[in-house]
Amino acid sequence: xxxxxxxxxxxxxxxxxxxxxxxxxxxxxxxxxxxxxxxxxxxxxxxxxxxxxxxxxxxxxxxxxxxxxxxxxxxxxxxxxxxxxxxxxxxxxxxxxxxxxxxxxxxxxxxxxxxxxxxxxxxxxxxxxxxxxxxxxxxxxxxxxxxxxxxxxxx
Amino acid sequence: xxxxxxxxxxxxxxxxxxxxxxxxxxxxxxxxxxxxxxxxxxxxxxxxxxxxxxxxxxxxxxxxxxxxxxxxxxxxxxxxxxxxxxxxxxxxxxxxxxxxxxxxxxxxxxxxxxxxxxxxxxxxxxxxxxxxxxxxxxxxxxxxxxxxxxxxxxx
DNA sequence: CATGAAATTACCCGTTG
DNA sequence: CAACGGGTAATTTCATG
Numbered sequence: 564x565x566x567x568x569x570x571x572x573x574x575x576x577x578x579x580x581x582x583x584x585x586x587x588x589x590x591x592x593x594x595x596x597x598x599x600x601x602x603x604x605x606x607x608x609x610x611x612x613x614x615x616x617x618x619x620x621x622x623x624x625x626x627x628x629x630x631x632x633x634x635x636x637x638x639x640x641x642x643x644x645x646x647x648x649x650x651x652x653x654x655x656x657x658x659x660x661x662x663x664x665x666x667x668x669x670x671x672x673x674x675x676x677x678x679x680x681x682x683x684x685x686x687x688x689x690x691x692x693x694x695x696x697x698x699x700x701x702x703x704x705x706x707x708x709x710x711x712x713x714x715x716x717x718x
Numbered sequence: 719x720x721x722x723x724x725x726x727x728x729x730x731x732x733x734x735x736x737x738x739x740x741x742x743x744x745x746x747x748x749x750x751x752x753x754x755x756x757x758x759x760x761x762x763x764x765x766x767x768x769x770x771x772x773x774x775x776x777x778x779x780x781x782x783x784x785x786x787x788x789x790x791x792x793x794x795x796x797x798x799x800x801x802x803x804x805x806x807x808x809x810x811x812x813x814x815x816x817x818x819x820x821x822x823x824x825x826x827x828x829x830x831x832x833x834x835x836x837x838x839x840x841x842x843x844x845x846x847x848x849x850x851x852x853x854x855x856x857x858x859x860x861x862x863x864x865x866x867x868x869x870x871x872x873x
Numbered sequence: 874c875a876t877g878a879a880a881t882t883a884c885c886c887g888t889t890g
Numbered sequence: 891c892a893a894c895g896g897g898t899a900a901t902t903t904c905a906t907g
Contacts, residue, residue: 590902
Protein backbone atom coordinates (compact mmCIF):
# COMPACT_ATOMS: atom_id res chain seq x y z
CA UNK A 564 0.00 0.00 0.00
CA UNK A 565 1.52 3.30 -1.07
CA UNK A 566 1.35 6.11 1.42
CA UNK A 567 -0.25 8.55 -0.96
CA UNK A 568 -3.52 6.94 -1.93
CA UNK A 569 -4.47 3.38 -1.37
CA UNK A 570 -7.13 4.38 1.06
CA UNK A 571 -10.70 3.60 0.23
CA UNK A 572 -13.82 4.54 2.10
CA UNK A 573 -13.55 1.53 4.40
CA UNK A 574 -10.00 2.45 5.40
CA UNK A 575 -11.06 5.98 6.15
CA UNK A 576 -13.89 4.80 8.33
CA UNK A 577 -11.51 2.54 10.22
CA UNK A 578 -9.08 5.41 10.71
CA UNK A 579 -11.81 7.69 11.97
CA UNK A 580 -12.99 5.05 14.40
CA UNK A 581 -9.48 4.34 15.68
CA UNK A 582 -8.69 8.04 15.93
CA UNK A 583 -11.73 8.38 18.18
CA UNK A 584 -11.00 5.24 20.20
CA UNK A 585 -7.53 3.80 19.83
CA UNK A 586 -8.41 0.75 21.89
CA UNK A 587 -11.52 -0.16 19.94
CA UNK A 588 -11.89 -3.92 19.57
CA UNK A 589 -11.75 -5.44 16.11
CA UNK A 590 -15.27 -6.70 16.63
CA UNK A 591 -16.51 -3.20 17.44
CA UNK A 592 -14.72 -1.79 14.41
CA UNK A 593 -16.27 -4.51 12.28
CA UNK A 594 -19.71 -3.57 13.48
CA UNK A 595 -19.38 0.18 12.94
CA UNK A 596 -17.80 -0.24 9.51
CA UNK A 597 -19.91 -3.12 8.31
CA UNK A 598 -17.03 -5.52 7.65
CA UNK A 599 -16.23 -8.88 9.13
CA UNK A 600 -13.66 -9.12 11.90
CA UNK A 601 -10.91 -10.74 9.85
CA UNK A 602 -11.22 -8.11 7.14
CA UNK A 603 -10.90 -5.40 9.75
CA UNK A 604 -7.87 -7.15 11.17
CA UNK A 605 -6.16 -7.35 7.79
CA UNK A 606 -6.89 -3.73 6.95
CA UNK A 607 -5.76 -2.37 10.30
CA UNK A 608 -2.53 -4.36 10.12
CA UNK A 609 -1.82 -2.99 6.64
CA UNK A 610 -2.55 0.54 7.79
CA UNK A 611 -0.10 0.06 10.65
CA UNK A 612 2.59 -1.45 8.42
CA UNK A 613 2.19 1.33 5.87
CA UNK A 614 2.64 3.94 8.57
CA UNK A 615 -0.79 5.42 8.01
CA UNK A 616 -1.38 4.56 11.64
CA UNK A 617 1.79 5.84 13.26
CA UNK A 618 0.97 4.42 16.67
CA UNK A 619 -1.45 4.53 19.56
CA UNK A 620 -1.45 6.79 22.58
CA UNK A 621 -3.32 7.18 25.81
CA UNK A 622 -4.50 10.75 26.31
CA UNK A 623 -3.32 11.82 29.75
CA UNK A 624 -4.83 14.86 31.43
CA UNK A 625 -1.84 17.18 31.96
CA UNK A 626 -3.41 18.69 35.06
CA UNK A 627 -3.76 15.25 36.60
CA UNK A 628 -0.03 14.66 36.37
CA UNK A 629 0.80 18.01 37.89
CA UNK A 630 1.28 20.14 34.80
CA UNK A 631 -1.82 22.32 34.44
CA UNK A 632 -0.12 25.13 32.53
CA UNK A 633 0.45 24.98 28.76
CA UNK A 634 1.94 27.54 26.44
CA UNK A 635 3.22 28.00 22.93
CA UNK A 636 6.66 29.49 22.43
CA UNK A 637 7.78 30.94 19.13
CA UNK A 638 11.50 30.85 18.51
CA UNK A 639 13.28 33.24 16.17
CA UNK A 640 16.56 31.47 15.51
CA UNK A 641 19.37 32.94 13.45
CA UNK A 642 20.23 30.96 10.31
CA UNK A 643 23.53 29.87 11.85
CA UNK A 644 21.84 28.50 14.94
CA UNK A 645 18.92 26.68 13.38
CA UNK A 646 20.65 23.32 13.14
CA UNK A 647 20.01 21.02 16.01
CA UNK A 648 17.35 23.13 17.66
CA UNK A 649 14.70 20.38 17.65
CA UNK A 650 17.15 17.85 19.08
CA UNK A 651 18.07 20.19 21.91
CA UNK A 652 14.44 20.96 22.65
CA UNK A 653 13.54 17.29 22.70
CA UNK A 654 15.87 16.96 25.64
CA UNK A 655 13.72 19.34 27.66
CA UNK A 656 10.93 17.18 28.97
CA UNK A 657 8.49 20.05 29.45
CA UNK A 658 8.61 20.64 25.70
CA UNK A 659 5.78 18.47 24.42
CA UNK A 660 5.88 19.39 20.72
CA UNK A 661 8.21 21.06 18.26
CA UNK A 662 7.59 22.24 14.73
CA UNK A 663 9.75 24.00 12.16
CA UNK A 664 7.63 26.79 10.75
CA UNK A 665 7.46 29.46 8.09
CA UNK A 666 6.08 32.84 9.02
CA UNK A 667 7.73 35.17 11.43
CA UNK A 668 9.25 32.50 13.66
CA UNK A 669 11.58 29.64 12.75
CA UNK A 670 10.30 27.16 15.31
CA UNK A 671 7.19 26.72 17.38
CA UNK A 672 7.09 24.61 20.51
CA UNK A 673 4.41 23.67 22.97
CA UNK A 674 5.30 23.34 26.62
CA UNK A 675 3.52 21.87 29.62
CA UNK A 676 4.56 22.96 33.11
CA UNK A 677 3.50 22.82 36.75
CA UNK A 678 3.53 26.51 37.70
CA UNK A 679 4.93 29.95 36.95
CA UNK A 680 8.27 29.04 38.41
CA UNK A 681 8.59 26.00 36.16
CA UNK A 682 7.53 28.16 33.22
CA UNK A 683 10.30 30.61 33.97
CA UNK A 684 12.80 27.81 34.24
CA UNK A 685 11.78 26.17 30.97
CA UNK A 686 11.85 29.47 29.10
CA UNK A 687 15.32 30.11 30.42
CA UNK A 688 16.47 26.73 29.21
CA UNK A 689 14.94 27.28 25.79
CA UNK A 690 16.50 30.71 25.43
CA UNK A 691 19.85 29.38 26.56
CA UNK A 692 19.61 26.61 24.01
CA UNK A 693 18.61 28.68 21.00
CA UNK A 694 20.28 31.98 21.97
CA UNK A 695 17.49 34.09 20.58
CA UNK A 696 14.35 35.89 21.52
CA UNK A 697 11.04 34.13 22.04
CA UNK A 698 7.39 35.05 21.94
CA UNK A 699 5.04 33.30 24.31
CA UNK A 700 1.34 32.60 24.09
CA UNK A 701 -0.26 31.13 27.20
CA UNK A 702 -3.03 28.59 26.85
CA UNK A 703 -6.08 29.57 28.87
CA UNK A 704 -8.27 26.72 27.78
CA UNK A 705 -8.06 23.78 25.41
CA UNK A 706 -11.39 23.62 23.61
CA UNK A 707 -10.60 20.57 21.51
CA UNK A 708 -7.74 18.65 19.97
CA UNK A 709 -8.62 16.05 17.38
CA UNK A 710 -7.11 14.05 14.59
CA UNK A 711 -7.14 15.20 11.00
CA UNK A 712 -8.73 11.87 10.21
CA UNK A 713 -11.46 12.09 12.82
CA UNK A 714 -13.82 13.76 10.42
CA UNK A 715 -12.19 12.90 7.15
CA UNK A 716 -13.86 13.64 3.84
CA UNK A 717 -15.11 10.80 1.68
CA UNK A 718 -13.53 10.78 -1.77
CA UNK B 719 -9.33 9.01 43.43
CA UNK B 720 -9.18 12.78 43.35
CA UNK B 721 -7.95 14.37 40.15
CA UNK B 722 -5.31 16.46 41.83
CA UNK B 723 -3.02 14.00 43.51
CA UNK B 724 -3.70 10.40 44.07
CA UNK B 725 -0.97 9.41 41.70
CA UNK B 726 1.96 7.48 43.02
CA UNK B 727 5.07 6.40 41.20
CA UNK B 728 3.40 3.26 39.89
CA UNK B 729 0.55 5.25 38.37
CA UNK B 730 2.99 7.58 36.67
CA UNK B 731 4.90 4.70 35.18
CA UNK B 732 1.68 3.21 33.87
CA UNK B 733 0.68 6.55 32.34
CA UNK B 734 4.06 6.96 30.70
CA UNK B 735 3.85 3.46 29.24
CA UNK B 736 0.31 3.98 27.96
CA UNK B 737 1.17 7.40 26.57
CA UNK B 738 3.93 5.75 24.56
CA UNK B 739 1.81 2.76 23.50
CA UNK B 740 -1.89 3.12 24.00
CA UNK B 741 -2.52 -0.48 23.04
CA UNK B 742 0.01 -2.00 25.42
CA UNK B 743 -1.18 -5.30 26.89
CA UNK B 744 -1.83 -5.54 30.62
CA UNK B 745 0.79 -8.26 30.82
CA UNK B 746 3.38 -6.02 29.15
CA UNK B 747 2.50 -3.14 31.46
CA UNK B 748 2.83 -5.47 34.43
CA UNK B 749 6.28 -6.49 33.30
CA UNK B 750 7.61 -2.99 32.65
CA UNK B 751 6.18 -1.59 35.88
CA UNK B 752 6.93 -4.57 38.09
CA UNK B 753 3.36 -5.18 39.20
CA UNK B 754 1.12 -8.16 38.80
CA UNK B 755 -1.47 -8.15 36.05
CA UNK B 756 -4.48 -7.78 38.32
CA UNK B 757 -2.96 -4.74 40.00
CA UNK B 758 -2.25 -3.16 36.64
CA UNK B 759 -5.79 -3.85 35.57
CA UNK B 760 -7.24 -2.24 38.68
CA UNK B 761 -5.00 0.82 38.45
CA UNK B 762 -5.62 1.42 34.78
CA UNK B 763 -9.35 1.14 35.30
CA UNK B 764 -9.22 3.67 38.12
CA UNK B 765 -7.11 6.04 36.05
CA UNK B 766 -9.68 5.81 33.28
CA UNK B 767 -12.61 6.33 35.63
CA UNK B 768 -10.92 9.32 37.28
CA UNK B 769 -10.36 10.93 33.88
CA UNK B 770 -6.61 10.92 34.27
CA UNK B 771 -6.64 8.85 31.11
CA UNK B 772 -9.04 10.84 28.95
CA UNK B 773 -9.10 8.26 26.17
CA UNK B 774 -7.06 6.47 23.58
CA UNK B 775 -6.28 7.57 20.05
CA UNK B 776 -4.67 6.10 16.99
CA UNK B 777 -2.12 8.49 15.51
CA UNK B 778 -3.00 8.92 11.86
CA UNK B 779 -0.48 10.37 9.43
CA UNK B 780 -2.20 13.48 8.04
CA UNK B 781 -0.36 13.16 4.74
CA UNK B 782 -1.65 9.63 4.31
CA UNK B 783 -5.22 10.83 4.48
CA UNK B 784 -4.65 13.58 1.97
CA UNK B 785 -3.90 16.50 4.24
CA UNK B 786 -0.15 17.11 4.13
CA UNK B 787 -0.30 20.80 5.01
CA UNK B 788 -0.60 22.02 8.60
CA UNK B 789 -0.64 25.53 9.96
CA UNK B 790 -1.36 27.52 13.09
CA UNK B 791 -3.74 30.44 12.89
CA UNK B 792 -3.88 33.13 15.53
CA UNK B 793 -7.20 34.87 15.89
CA UNK B 794 -7.59 38.39 17.27
CA UNK B 795 -11.24 38.51 18.19
CA UNK B 796 -12.98 41.60 19.55
CA UNK B 797 -14.39 41.23 23.07
CA UNK B 798 -17.94 41.31 21.69
CA UNK B 799 -17.23 38.47 19.28
CA UNK B 800 -15.31 36.11 21.50
CA UNK B 801 -18.31 34.10 22.60
CA UNK B 802 -18.97 31.01 20.59
CA UNK B 803 -15.79 31.15 18.57
CA UNK B 804 -14.61 27.66 19.55
CA UNK B 805 -18.00 26.17 18.78
CA UNK B 806 -18.01 27.72 15.34
CA UNK B 807 -14.48 26.57 14.64
CA UNK B 808 -15.27 23.04 15.74
CA UNK B 809 -17.71 22.90 12.86
CA UNK B 810 -14.89 23.39 10.39
CA UNK B 811 -13.43 19.94 9.98
CA UNK B 812 -10.02 21.17 8.84
CA UNK B 813 -9.60 22.83 12.24
CA UNK B 814 -7.92 20.11 14.29
CA UNK B 815 -7.36 22.02 17.53
CA UNK B 816 -8.55 25.21 19.23
CA UNK B 817 -7.21 26.97 22.30
CA UNK B 818 -8.20 30.17 24.07
CA UNK B 819 -4.98 32.02 24.74
CA UNK B 820 -3.46 34.98 26.50
CA UNK B 821 -0.82 36.99 24.73
CA UNK B 822 -1.44 38.98 21.62
CA UNK B 823 -4.12 36.73 20.18
CA UNK B 824 -7.39 35.60 21.71
CA UNK B 825 -7.53 32.16 20.10
CA UNK B 826 -5.08 29.82 18.48
CA UNK B 827 -6.14 27.07 16.12
CA UNK B 828 -4.31 24.36 14.23
CA UNK B 829 -5.52 23.40 10.80
CA UNK B 830 -4.78 20.50 8.48
CA UNK B 831 -5.49 20.84 4.77
CA UNK B 832 -4.86 19.19 1.43
CA UNK B 833 -3.35 22.06 -0.56
CA UNK B 834 -3.03 25.82 -0.96
CA UNK B 835 -6.53 26.08 -2.32
CA UNK B 836 -7.98 24.30 0.69
CA UNK B 837 -5.88 26.52 2.94
CA UNK B 838 -7.34 29.61 1.31
CA UNK B 839 -10.81 28.24 1.71
CA UNK B 840 -10.39 27.37 5.37
CA UNK B 841 -8.87 30.75 6.18
CA UNK B 842 -11.80 32.43 4.48
CA UNK B 843 -14.22 30.41 6.55
CA UNK B 844 -12.37 31.21 9.77
CA UNK B 845 -12.23 34.93 9.00
CA UNK B 846 -15.90 34.94 8.09
CA UNK B 847 -16.70 33.22 11.36
CA UNK B 848 -14.68 35.44 13.67
CA UNK B 849 -14.79 38.69 11.66
CA UNK B 850 -11.28 39.66 12.56
CA UNK B 851 -7.74 39.56 11.33
CA UNK B 852 -5.59 36.45 11.58
CA UNK B 853 -1.90 35.64 11.67
CA UNK B 854 -0.75 32.42 10.09
CA UNK B 855 2.28 30.26 10.76
CA UNK B 856 2.83 27.40 8.33
CA UNK B 857 4.24 24.12 9.62
CA UNK B 858 7.26 23.01 7.61
CA UNK B 859 8.04 19.96 9.63
CA UNK B 860 6.74 18.25 12.74
CA UNK B 861 9.77 17.18 14.74
CA UNK B 862 7.87 15.57 17.58
CA UNK B 863 4.57 15.63 19.42
CA UNK B 864 4.39 13.79 22.71
CA UNK B 865 2.37 13.58 25.87
CA UNK B 866 3.14 15.65 28.92
CA UNK B 867 3.23 12.40 30.81
CA UNK B 868 5.60 10.58 28.50
CA UNK B 869 8.60 11.61 30.52
CA UNK B 870 6.97 12.59 33.72
CA UNK B 871 8.96 13.55 36.81
CA UNK B 872 8.99 11.30 39.87
CA UNK B 873 7.85 13.24 42.92
C1' DC C 874 -15.01 -14.17 4.58
C1' DA C 875 -14.91 -18.24 7.80
C1' DT C 876 -12.69 -21.15 11.23
C1' DG C 877 -9.87 -23.04 15.00
C1' DA C 878 -5.97 -22.15 18.13
C1' DA C 879 -3.56 -19.03 20.99
C1' DA C 880 -3.47 -15.02 23.67
C1' DT C 881 -5.62 -11.59 26.48
C1' DT C 882 -8.92 -9.74 29.36
C1' DA C 883 -12.24 -9.60 33.11
C1' DC C 884 -13.49 -11.23 37.38
C1' DC C 885 -13.39 -14.32 41.12
C1' DC C 886 -10.91 -15.71 45.35
C1' DG C 887 -7.98 -16.00 49.84
C1' DT C 888 -3.78 -14.19 51.71
C1' DT C 889 -0.56 -10.64 53.03
C1' DG C 890 1.25 -6.16 54.43
C1' DC D 891 -7.54 -0.61 52.31
C1' DA D 892 -4.79 -2.10 48.55
C1' DA D 893 -1.58 -5.35 46.41
C1' DC D 894 -0.47 -9.93 45.36
C1' DG D 895 -0.83 -14.50 43.21
C1' DG D 896 -3.63 -17.88 41.46
C1' DG D 897 -7.31 -19.66 38.83
C1' DT D 898 -11.02 -19.72 35.34
C1' DA D 899 -14.55 -18.27 31.86
C1' DA D 900 -15.37 -15.16 28.25
C1' DT D 901 -13.60 -12.47 24.89
C1' DT D 902 -10.30 -11.05 21.50
C1' DT D 903 -6.62 -11.65 18.52
C1' DC D 904 -4.07 -14.25 15.28
C1' DA D 905 -2.86 -17.41 11.51
C1' DT D 906 -4.82 -20.27 8.66
C1' DG D 907 -7.81 -22.26 4.54
